[in-house]
Amino acid sequence: MKSTLKPLRNQIILINRFYWPDFSATSQMLTDLATSLAAEYSVRVVTSRALYNDPVAKLERREEQKGVEILRLNTTRRGRANLSGRALDYVSFYIRVFVYLLRYTRKGDLVVLKTDPPLLSLMNTFAVRIRGGRVVNWLQDIFPEIAIELGAFPRSRLVTGPLKWWRNRTLRAAEVNIVISHSMRALLAGQGVANSHVIPNWADGELIGPLADADSPLRAEWDPGSKFLVGYSGNFGRAHSFDELLEAITLLKECPEFHFVLIGEGAALDKLLEAVERRGLDNVSFEPYQPHDMLRQSLGAIDLHLVTLKEHMEGLVLPSKIYGVLAAGRPIAFIGDEDGEIAGLVRDNDVGFVVGQGDGAELAEGIQELAGQPERLRRMGENARALFDAEFAKPIAMERWRGVLGDVVARG
Secondary structure, eight states: OOOOOOOOSSEEEEEOSOOTTOOSHHHHHHHHHHHHHTTTSEEEEEEESOBTTBTTOOOOSEEEETTEEEEEEOOOOOOSSSHHHHHHHHHHHHHHHHHHHHHHOOTTOEEEEOSSSTTTHHHHHHHHHHTTOEEEEEESBOTTHHHHHTTSSOOOHHHHHHHHHHHHHHHHHSSEEEESSHHHHHHHHTTTOOOEEEOOOOBOTTTSOOOOGGGOHHHHHHOTTOOEEEEEEEEOOTTSOOHHHHHHHHHTTTOTTEEEEEEEEOTTHHHHHHHHHHHTOOSEEEEOOOOGGGHHHHHHTOSEEEEEOOGGGBTTBOOTHHHHHHHTTOOEEEEEOTTSHHHHHHHHTTSEEEEETTOHHHHHHHHHHHHTOHHHHHHHHHHHHHHIIIIIBHHHHHHHHHHHHHHHHHHO
């Protein structure tokens, strides 16, 4: 069938399974980047027609938003409820993207491959290069290592060895690989992938900012008794540990001055809900994902935010919720590798405290200690926003991206 796609000059093609109006973190960041680049380049986003939390949604096939041309491919939409359905969605997206790139990539096009679904570089590097295009990989996580650590993929070297070799070969063939942490870059460098550049994720500091309790309707809704609110906001995924959180909730159940607010959804949420009900814990409430324009309210309503990452996940993924919390000027209680990159960020900048994985008693103690030191809590919040403004604000990230992609374009 003859193409109806309009040709683009100085074209950048961004590939990811989700995009605006989807609210997931990677979708929002891709939307930020695409709209920023559209001021200088012709930008096309190739994505699916589904939403992260609504697999049966069927968005418009083609549309334009803030100068970005959006092409949505028809794929299966089984959702995230089970691994087999998710795998089918992945495969159908792989195939559609591969065919698209083979048909429509032009000489000189710059194709940015994100990592939802994972390993987009495997076949698509070949498709882009055979058509004379160039590849930039944007790695939000490291696969297959993350799947191996989560038990979703076999540890057998007969399987993972060839897959890692192929993955690394395509990464080395890219113009550059953008990773979101220094530990990710170190991991890839240890496997012979030297062409990586660190650009951390970000948040929108104009949308999210410090908020006084009196100015927060959600605070009044979630905390009618002026309690100290401890919150978790985001994905309850397999890479995160929640045993410490459950233990802390249990240990503090007889302390009426504390309440826990858990916002979001994910694979571990049902298990946590069941445990809370089984233990009869009434010092915790569960809330759905908040709309993007309510993040200032939801993040600002919490006194202390929890960020968790299983120790063996360090270097494979980095929770992007950190940047929203910093933007809101709220301190962080990090649960994970005490010697890792996130722990260093929290300690070195005095924006919270760190708890080792498995130590829920230490988490409960840290919550009580910080709640009893309002001046320290205020100072940590100020430090959080100052760190955000210096390192993780959206304009800083956009400038970093424009610099890297501008260098790639200039190389021709």
